[in-house]
Amino acid sequence: MNRRQRFLQLTRPWWDRLYAMALRRSGDRQTAEDWLQEALLRAWRDFRQLSDSQAVYAWLLKILDRVAADHQRREARRNRLAPVITTEDEQLQAHPCARPGPFEHLLQSQDRERLLAAIHALPPEYEAVILLRDLEGLSYKAIAGILEIPQGTVMSRLSRGRRQLAALLLKNAGRARPEQTLDQTK
Numbered sequence: 001m002n003r004r005q006r007f008l009q010l011t012r013p014w015w016d017r018l019y020a021m022a023l024r025r026s027g028d029r030q031t032a033e034d035w036l037q038e039a040l041l042r043a044w045r046d047f048r049q050l051s052d053s054q055a056v057y058a059w060l061l062k063i064l065d066r067v068a069a070d071h072q073r074r075e076a077r078r079n080r081l082a083p084v085i086t087t088e089d090e091q092l093q094a095h096p097c098a099r100p101g102p103f104e105h106l107l108q109s110q111d112r113e114r115l116l117a118a119i120h121a122l123p124p125e126y127e128a129v130i131l132l133r134d135l136e137g138l139s140y141k142a143i144a145g146i147l148e149i150p151q152g153t154v155m156s157r158l159s160r161g162r163r164q165l166a167a168l169l170l171k172n173a174g175r176a177r178p179e180q181t182l183d184q185t186k
Contacts, residue, residue: 007047010056011040017057018064025068035071039064118168126161133158 001009018039022032042063050059119130132143133154140158144151 003047007044010050010053011043011060014057014060015040018060021061022064022068031071035064035067038067042067114172115169118165118172121168122161122164125157126164129154129157130161130165134162 015036019032019036022035022039023029026032026035039060043060046063050056052059119127119135122130128147129143132138132146133140138146140151140154143154147154149157
C-alpha cells in the first residue's frame with residue numbers, strides 16, 4: 001500500500017467528525033470546510049510524523065485545533081490593524097454621505113424601462129448587486145448572504161456597477177426614444 005492509500009485509509013473515517021468539530025467551533029459552513037481542508041493538507045504534509053496509527057483522530061484534532069487557532073489569530077490581527085467598518089453602523093448611516101447623492105437622483109429621474117434596460121446591460125455580477133441594493137433596498141449584509149460573497153465584495157461591485165450604470169444612463173440620455181423619433185417624422 002502506497003503512502004497516499006495509507007493516508008486515506010487512516011484519515012477518511014474521521015473526516016465527517018472533523019468537519020462537525022470545525023463547524024461547531026467556527027459556526028460557519030464555509031469556514032469549517034476551509035479549516036478541514038487546511039487540516040488535511042497539514043496532516044498529509046506531516047503524515048510521516050504520525051507514530052501511532054491508533055491515535056489518528058486525536059492527531060487530526062490537534063492539527064484542526066492549530067488551524068482554527070491560526071485562523072482566529074489572523075482575523076484578530078487583521079481587525080486590530082484594519083478594523084472593519086460596516087455600512088450597518090448607525091454613525092455611518094447618520095453621516096451626511098449616507099443621504100441620497102447624485103447617483104440616487106439620477107436613478108429617480110429615469111424612466112423605469114430605460115433604467116431596467118441599462119441595468120440588464122451590465123455584467124451579471126454588477127446587475128445582481130444593483131438590483132438587490134438600489135431597487136430592492138436590501139442591506140449589504142443581506143446581499144452578501146444571498147449572493148454568498150463577502151460584504152466587501154458587495155460594496156466594490158456596487159461601486160463599479162453604479163459607475164458603469166451612470167455612464168450608460170448619461171450616454172443614452174441624449175438619445176431619443178424610438179417612439180419619439182416616429183412621432184417626429186409624422
